[in-house]
Amino acid sequence: MSLKRYNKMAYDDFEDMVFGHSIYPIKTGFDLEIGAGYTSAEVNYAPRPAAGESKEKLITEYQKITTDVLQRMVQVGFPSVVLETEHVQQMTVNPSWGAEIAHEQKTIMEEFYDEYGIKCALRHTPADIRGGKEALDLRGDSYCLLLESFEEVASNGADMLSIESLGGKSVFDSSIIRNDLSGVLFSIGILGTLDVEFIWEDISKIAKKHDVVAAGDTDCAQANTAMFIAGGLLDRKLAHTLAVVARAVSAPRSLAAYEAGAVGPGKDCGYENTIIKAIAGVPISQEGKGSTCAHSDVMGNLAMQCCDLWSNESVEYRGEFGGTSVQCWGETLSYDCSMMNTAIEAGYAKVFRDVFMVSDRYRDPQAFILAFDNAYRIGESIVKDGNDIYLRAKNAAIEACNIVDEGSRGQLELSRFEKASLAKAIKSLHSLTDEKDVFIEENLNKLSTMESFRPENYGY
């Protein structure tokens, strides 16, 4: 595959990065602009289990969800909103279901746009159905079905296409619980990257054909798994200094989508998106304190620093005292965006950006490396060897460790255990070869005994 790799940064200086602005803004849906001078909420929802019983029930559920969100937006005076529909399995496995739902949602959005002029757009995120009972099956029949799902939603109302793809997951799972950084580097940096660019070439074509937006991918299946296992400050399932490595390597992996034709906005749970924005200049969705309904994190404010869309990740549709859950979280997110947009209008965007970032900079190493100045550094280490998907990933991992190491001699307080684990990580990473082909061969050999690993998934 001859993709055009990133070899330089889109931003000259990290100081130029801020929320609500991107180098390559996007216009889509009903008059909605992303990264063009203001932020919008991206409301994300899951149907109740009972609704999943039939297509009709699902359609009704999504109609209610869509109406509820838009109704609340106009009741409180918000000028814009994005809705993201992450497919439940049935919706992707039956492409016509996804299509009908996209259509129904878009119809309601159009009614609100016509009546109130509220700017809005719809992102659809098919489920990655290429996981099997025995092993992943990334390039076979389920892949064809997945692409069919993309075609169907793209031609029936979805404005933006995304997915949280699974390439490399089984290898990653085995590696992360054993602190195996070489395995992490291989599963995310090599296998993940290969799968991302493979599918995004096809997804971009579909998007182009239907004149919709090929938005982007996140390393949810790997880097976020590491983040969740790492947990809170007191959890001891994974050293946070090691989760940092998974996150750093997820950036070049997710970057591959943009090299294969995606244009943003990056999807919400991609905490690596700040690194990607620094490199590619694309707008990004982020989540943090507005997504506690879905999961905790250690950078609830910092995540806002350079966001163009602000998301709640996912919430089950149900009643709260204050309305339905999508209304509650939609309103909270929209007020966060109103705050950011007011800051922009008042000329204080960068002050707000800095305060968001500093609130969590020293909360945890995972937050520290994603502070936009550090994220920029990691981006530089990636584009330095942009054409070599291995070296750039290794660079990112080492740079992230160096950043944490330097930070620990400043205001980032690490526990003794974290320092020890960081030292081991640095040592382990430095012991790796610089030769991509050597690294790949070593790892393929190691995996030859792993039953659930199929090299052909990645073109080997």
Place this chain on the structure above:
Amino acid sequence: MSLKRYNKMAYDDFEDMVFGHSIYPIKTGFDLEIGAGYTSAEVNYAPRPAAGESKEKLITEYQKITTDVLQRMVQVGFPSVVLETEHVQQMTVNPSWGAEIAHEQKTIMEEFYDEYGIKCALRHTPADIRGGKEALDLRGDSYCLLLESFEEVASNGADMLSIESLGGKSVFDSSIIRNDLSGVLFSIGILGTLDVEFIWEDISKIAKKHDVVAAGDTDCAQANTAMFIAGGLLDRKLAHTLAVVARAVSAPRSLAAYEAGAVGPGKDCGYENTIIKAIAGVPISQEGKGSTCAHSDVMGNLAMQCCDLWSNESVEYRGEFGGTSVQCWGETLSYDCSMMNTAIEAGYAKVFRDVFMVSDRYRDPQAFILAFDNAYRIGESIVKDGNDIYLRAKNAAIEACNIVDEGSRGQLELSRFEKASLAKAIKSLHSLTDEKDVFIEENLNKLSTMESFRPENYGY
């Protein structure tokens, strides 16, 4: 009753008001300071209906809630937190239940304080059980029981005492649905005030006796009812320009608690608290975009402008994807506070205050009058005739209308209907007498035919 009324403002200039700071900060609980230089989340919760079936189930429920909140605070690195327990009926009607629950909660909080040093405090808010089937019974047996409930929680772990008292409610309900501003002024400004000062003299004594904090009251039963009926921008159950009057008059009413011995922090749903802070200099809890779980509002950011505690109002204890509901909202609130505290540390508190306020200043007349500069003006109109509970309430109502009127000639866009309703309101208020005794007598006469109104509830 000879209370010392407020005749001057605690702040010389509204520019001196900001979040995290108050003139009379409070220290309570385990090392927790309120309005002394930083903000904290105030997490508020409701037990599930099933848990209310027995005392044992309730205790278990509150133990879980308390543990969950504190656990999440330490997992994400928050230095402080306040918990507020709003009683379900059974807890107040059986004072020993409230006592046991306060004790269990405080015990858990002490364990976390001992182990982690997290600063925390507990507010208990008994239910106002003085409402009967036929009419309110404000000074009879249920009042004695209510005071017993305060004694019990105060002597068993509650650090702060609050209540959302009901004085004047039945008259208010009849008045607000008929746009009867004279009735609104009477029910909140006279009846409400009389009941608030009556009960807060007693509550303050109880607090003093047990060395806990008599915190404050909110006009939830009246001004918030008006706000909820008024609803969103498109609702037509009550003109927002009239809800503004209820809110303005609620300030002198809730102020009476501080005249009777309360010291703050004002309770979360008192949107009038900014006016009160300007007058009395007490710290205040507020709610806005962090309480969408409980209700929508039109000032989700503005409410943060001068808050010392930041609350979610109430959420039913249940599981979300991201943990239990108290954990999700507790974390979101705490990140908001971390943002505010970082702004304070970085020297940008007033910039953030202004942006919060401006985000919603022009969103709705109800927000406009509570912008801290306007809130200050309303405060001034109150203390101008501080010794006359009628005149000061009438002043507040008229000043609020004037503020909206002036605003409508600036950037506050009113609909034609709102302008017409505002004009009617101003006319109606100006037609009222200036004589307190005349006003009271007129209204008592009007109400002599209202079955559910009992003058003896207010000392008449």
Place this chain on the structure above:
Amino acid sequence: MIDINPQRILTRYNVKVEKEMTPEEVAEKLFPVEVNIREVAKAVFEGDEDEVVESIQNAINNGLDPLSLINNALMVGMEIVSTLYDDGVLYLPDVIISAQAMIEGIEYCKERSGQEHEYKGKIVSYVVEGDIHDIGKKIVTVLLRAKGYEVVDLGKDVCVEEVIAAVKREKPIMLTGTSLMTTTMVGFQDVNSRLLESDINVPVVCGGGAVTQDFVSQYELGLYCEEASDVPKIADAIINGLNIGQLMKEFHKH
């Protein structure tokens, strides 16, 4: 103190979609032509009790039959007000104020005519046991009376026994109950069961903060009502002969 142009960050949608004509202008086009009736209808629109009585007296002085004024003038005026509310031109308090004035007018007409006015139908309304919040019930009761229904208001915190006794005694066309809290909502279940046991198939309209369509759908006689202003529409539908099944279809909120 910072200030910015709000149009860059928010949209006051109510201002944006406000209709061109004022309520007065719209009403003007709808008032009846006959001058005496017009005055009565206008007085109802204004919500002025004294004017209502005055205009009724004038009409009577000019030869119109007092009892006929109820349907031909008072209810017509009220209908215009309801229409304006449904069309987004008036607010609910305006409707309640007009309703109040109209009810005064009905009383006056009955006095002057010396005859009984036949109500459209009788309805029993109450707030469930354990609940003392009654704004919803107050609003519903006024709106029903404004539509010509006789309402027997049982008040707040009404136990199931009392509700059933009242239904048996009053034989209403409909029962309407409100509940603000989830904890008290279960009262509807008991009422539903007891009515069915006694073979009384009267529709039970349920509304209030805690109530949802899903909850109400569980009960054979239950009809969900989201907006107070919809309750009179349900009553009218019953008068027009719809049975419970048809009512559920008609008024089901998705």
Place this chain on the structure above:
Amino acid sequence: MIDINPQRILTRYNVKVEKEMTPEEVAEKLFPVEVNIREVAKAVFEGDEDEVVESIQNAINNGLDPLSLINNALMVGMEIVSTLYDDGVLYLPDVIISAQAMIEGIEYCKERSGQEHEYKGKIVSYVVEGDIHDIGKKIVTVLLRAKGYEVVDLGKDVCVEEVIAAVKREKPIMLTGTSLMTTTMVGFQDVNSRLLESDINVPVVCGGGAVTQDFVSQYELGLYCEEASDVPKIADAIINGLNIGQLMKEFHKH
């Protein structure tokens, strides 16, 4: 770019409460005295498979019986690691790495002794039907093996039929299943029913993202497990003779 002193706005509680001694220092105090056994235990602690094998060989060379080394050296080393994890000194991957090394050691001992090693007990583990997330199961399986249990791992997306068949075939002391999503959780119900029908009263330990104590409490055979590291404790309790009722009491999460 703004910067401030973070101690004013947050508290890194993990740093605050970190124990004084490093894991190595704590372990040093716990290792057995006998020098050959000490080396094996240390190698398990280090998680170094080669060192484990080497130290076992040395011990054998020095006259110690290979099979006895399993319980006396390997399991002892593993026990120290588990204790350090429970006491907040080690992280889970360390436990898994040590477990892996220890399992290698067990295999080596069995080879060298030529005899069968008796497991503590047999457990069947699986991921529910419709679910392909198996990190939880992977962790649980390794931890159980590290505690001396034989684990029959049925894999992911396992239908009820297959689970029941495996239970009948393997006669385990316990069944452990994980489910990440609420939609697939119901599989536990079917397993519970089918086991009861077949009169097989084996405890079913349920864990995973979606599972809660309340959910599991519905099933006669269900035991809720929040932490992967608790599963071996439940297994040990079963070996010690606790029945399902007693297990529920012991491991109930409030």
